[in-house]
Amino acid sequence: MASPVVPVPVPVTVTDPVVVRNPCGGVTIRTRLSKLCQQGQPQLARHLLDSLPRASTAVWNTVIIGFICNKMPLEALQLYAEMKWRRNTASDGYTFSSTMKACALTQNLIAGKALHCHFLRSQSNSRVVYNSLLNMYSACLPPFATQPQHDYVLKLFDVMRKRNVVAWNTLISWFVKTHRHLHALRAFGTLVKASLTPTPVTFVNVFPAVLHPTTALMLYGLLLKHGADYVNHVFAVSSAILMFAELGCLDYARVVFDRCSCKNTEVWNTMIGGYVQNNCPLQGIDVFVRALESEEAVCDDVTFLSVISAVSQLQQIKLAQQIHAFVLKSLAVTPIIVVNAIIVMYSRCSSVDTSFKVFEKMSERDGVSWNTIITSFVQNGLDEEALMLVCEMQKQRFTIDSVTVTALLSAASNMRDSYIGRQTHAYLIRHGIQFEGMESYLIDMYAKSGLITTSELLFEQNGPSDRDLASWNAMIAGYTQNGLSDKAILILREALMRKVTPNAVTLASILPSCSSMGSTAIARQLHGFSIRQLLDGNVYVGTALVDAYSKLGAISYAENVFIRTPAKNSVTYTTMIMSYGQHGMGKRALALYDSMLRSGIKPDAVTFIAILSACSYSGLVEEGLHIFESMDKIHKIKPSTEHYCCVADMLGRVGRVVEAYEFVERLGEEGDAVEIWGSILGACKNHGYFELGKVVAEKLLKMGMEKRIAGYHVLLSNIYAEEGEWENVDRVRNQMKEKGLQKEMACSWVEIAGRVNYFVARDEKHPLSGEIYYILDKLTRDMMDVGYKPGYSSNLNRILESSD
Numbered sequence: 001m002a003s004p005v006v007p008v009p010v011p012v013t014v015t016d017p018v019v020v021r022n023p024c025g026g027v028t029i030r031t032r033l034s035k036l037c038q039q040g041q042p043q044l045a046r047h048l049l050d051s052l053p054r055a056s057t058a059v060w061n062t063v064i065i066g067f068i069c070n071k072m073p074l075e076a077l078q079l080y081a082e083m084k085w086r087r088n089t090a091s092d093g094y095t096f097s098s099t100m101k102a103c104a105l106t107q108n109l110i111a112g113k114a115l116h117c118h119f120l121r122s123q124s125n126s127r128v129v130y131n132s133l134l135n136m137y138s139a140c141l142p143p144f145a146t147q148p149q150h151d152y153v154l155k156l157f158d159v160m161r162k163r164n165v166v167a168w169n170t171l172i173s174w175f176v177k178t179h180r181h182l183h184a185l186r187a188f189g190t191l192v193k194a195s196l197t198p199t200p201v202t203f204v205n206v207f208p209a210v211l212h213p214t215t216a217l218m219l220y221g222l223l224l225k226h227g228a229d230y231v232n233h234v235f236a237v238s239s240a241i242l243m244f245a246e247l248g249c250l251d252y253a254r255v256v257f258d259r260c261s262c263k264n265t266e267v268w269n270t271m272i273g274g275y276v277q278n279n280c281p282l283q284g285i286d287v288f289v290r291a292l293e294s295e296e297a298v299c300d301d302v303t304f305l306s307v308i309s310a311v312s313q314l315q316q317i318k319l320a321q322q323i324h325a326f327v328l329k330s331l332a333v334t335p336i337i338v339v340n341a342i343i344v345m346y347s348r349c350s351s352v353d354t355s356f357k358v359f360e361k362m363s364e365r366d367g368v369s370w371n372t373i374i375t376s377f378v379q380n381g382l383d384e385e386a387l388m389l390v391c392e393m394q395k396q397r398f399t400i401d402s403v404t405v406t407a408l409l410s411a412a413s414n415m416r417d418s419y420i421g422r423q424t425h426a427y428l429i430r431h432g433i434q435f436e437g438m439e440s441y442l443i444d445m446y447a448k449s450g451l452i453t454t455s456e457l458l459f460e461q462n463g464p465s466d467r468d469l470a471s472w473n474a475m476i477a478g479y480t481q482n483g484l485s486d487k488a489i490l491i492l493r494e495a496l497m498r499k500v501t502p503n504a505v506t507l508a509s510i511l512p513s514c515s516s517m518g519s520t521a522i523a524r525q526l527h528g529f530s531i532r533q534l535l536d537g538n539v540y541v542g543t544a545l546v547d548a549y550s551k552l553g554a555i556s557y558a559e560n561v562f563i564r565t566p567a568k569n570s571v572t573y574t575t576m577i578m579s580y581g582q583h584g585m586g587k588r589a590l591a592l593y594d595s596m597l598r599s600g601i602k603p604d605a606v607t608f609i610a611i612l613s614a615c616s617y618s619g620l621v622e623e624g625l626h627i628f629e630s631m632d633k634i635h636k637i638k639p640s641t642e643h644y645c646c647v648a649d650m651l652g653r654v655g656r657v658v659e660a661y662e663f664v665e666r667l668g669e670e671g672d673a674v675e676i677w678g679s680i681l682g683a684c685k686n687h688g689y690f691e692l693g694k695v696v697a698e699k700l701l702k703m704g705m706e707k708r709i710a711g712y713h714v715l716l717s718n719i720y721a722e723e724g725e726w727e728n729v730d731r732v733r734n735q736m737k738e739k740g741l742q743k744e745m746a747c748s749w750v751e752i753a754g755r756v757n758y759f760v761a762r763d764e765k766h767p768l769s770g771e772i773y774y775i776l777d778k779l780t781r782d783m784m785d786v787g788y789k790p791g792y793s794s795n796l797n798r799i800l801e802s803s804d
Helices: 029-038 042-050 057-069 073-086 093-106 109-121 127-140 152-159 165-177 181-193 200-209 213-225 234-246 250-259 265-277 281-293 301-314 317-330 336-348 352-360 367-379 383-395 402-415 418-431 438-448 452-461 469-481 485-497 504-517 520-532 539-551 555-564 570-582 586-598 605-618 621-633 641-653 657-671 674-687 690-703 711-722 726-739 769-785 794-803
Strands: 025-028 748-752 755-759
Touching (some): 042 057, 057 073, 073 109, 127 152, 152 165, 213 234, 213 250, 234 265, 265 281, 281 301, 336 367, 367 383, 418 438, 438 452, 452 469, 469 485, 485 504, 539 555, 570 586, 570 605, 641 657, 657 674, 657 690
16 A cells, blocks of 8 residues: 655635625625635636636635646646736745646646746745645656756755755655655654654655664654554554555554554555455454444455455455455445456456356456456466457457466467467567566467477577576576476576576476486585575475475485475475375375375365375275365365376276276266276286276277377287287287387486486497396396296287387
């Protein structure tokens, strides 16, 4: 909430020594003009003024002030021009003061300077006019006008012979506006030393300059010393609450709030907003409920916007519905800005369908409404629907701006669609649209679309000094996502050489490169860097470290990072659960899942994939089935193909193949997925259900033709080989050749003395390959001596080798 702007007092009427009688009675012309202005009819007052053969300065002032009080400052300036040039009427202090106010309201610096010249020529030395001049320059000058030759506020203040508290208030406000907070505090100290009594407005102006809690407490203590009128001044109270809230001192903000005995709507709104801005939505909603119960506050648009933001943070759909209903009951006509916030609220609560229903029912929409629903669709994974909305937005002649373009680039990135991305990029160029972070969005979009070379060109087109951190991060993430881990490390080193300080996003982007490179050493270096830069406590960095160490096989390191990460979210827990599962530690995964539920963190769909996979790897079937049943019943998460696949794999791994088959059959159309039936096929092969495996395989081949999946062909070939049906083996292998299918070769790696060695089947590129194969053969013979038998015959081995 911005600090309230306190207007310079402008008199509405003044005493006129010349009394002009109205023919209708004994009322002066000035009184009648003043009454017309008070009734909201300044134009009629202007017509009456024009009919006068000769009007005094005070009469002109009355109508000028009337225009300003009716929020018509341009008309007030036009009337002043007529008064001076056409009627040649002299101006006094009230004339200058009121017209300066009009310049401030319109931010017309040129007119203000001209009036300043008129005032100097009049040789008047009115303190009121000087205060009005200060206010005019403060309102009209830009925030960056801090150079001595352009700082007219400070220049004017320095030449003032007598300065009252109003002048000091304007100077303090000007220092705050121009981000010279220390100057503002010094000016406040000088005011106090000059034995001037600060007004509540003085505190309103100086509170935003405070950057330290100790200073805040000192200033608020001084406010308390001035008595109840200051403590209960609603503007001062609101500013004090805002000051403490922005410093993160919500306890002190609440003390200020509770101490105020005359709260108005603004005070209530500031307290609610303070909680929401500090991510304390429950406390904000509690204050909102108290406001409803009191008779002091009347809910306005700001109240509803704050509360809707609080519900968005909580992501509670039932509470969102209650707030929505209350807004509809409270407001005869819901403003567009509030409806836009409601759309965001439902989107954050994962109810984008409701967001769209609210959008559809809007009788009037603005560009923000369209951008809000488009962004909501993109954030909820409905990228194609978002693109359709953009087309409809254009049809209805709404302008595509930087927010729309950001959503389009995000959609193109999510869809890995370079065509949409290039079209959006071309639109940016044609319309000259620029926005902060544009280069990073484009680099990310092209990288995710597989056009990493284009990302490099965009990255290189700006010199190193012109690149922001977001661009460096996008390029690092792009290399990592495209498997170019070496380049990702090199670009990070270049950033460090150019004195670019990495942040949490940088580390979260680069850490996946360590696992793809198989380098524990680099992961540990980055971990050490995060500790030195105090980034190890960041939830995203902690999660990335857990994932990297786990994939590198260093599960104990992953555990230590997880334990020491202070703020854990559902992603952090899910990553650790998945790590335990991949290392066969199913019981630890279950224990951590229970701990997650006890801590109040809600599992999402990915969490259930992680825990079900962990149960599958460890043979914890009953526990896994119980968790699967709780998904919909307790956590209200509808299972997807991935969850069904986990259950089928879980049953198949322990030999309950028929039960797995029946489970998938009961799913109907939901179970018609290649991944699910592929899991069943693998179980059939491993546990000797060859006849059932043939049925499943034939079904898979029909489903997977378009997807060109080679692995299932190989699996079916193996099943036929186990049965000795070599004709069918040849048939399947010939089908693979005709379709150009080839099974992707697996890769193994081992890190020795800081060097990562990679291996694939029948690889002879390593300089010590002869010795390596000698050891492998020896190990194979030793395994066979103790009873190990290969899963398929030597004939099949020969066939597979010939087909690779």
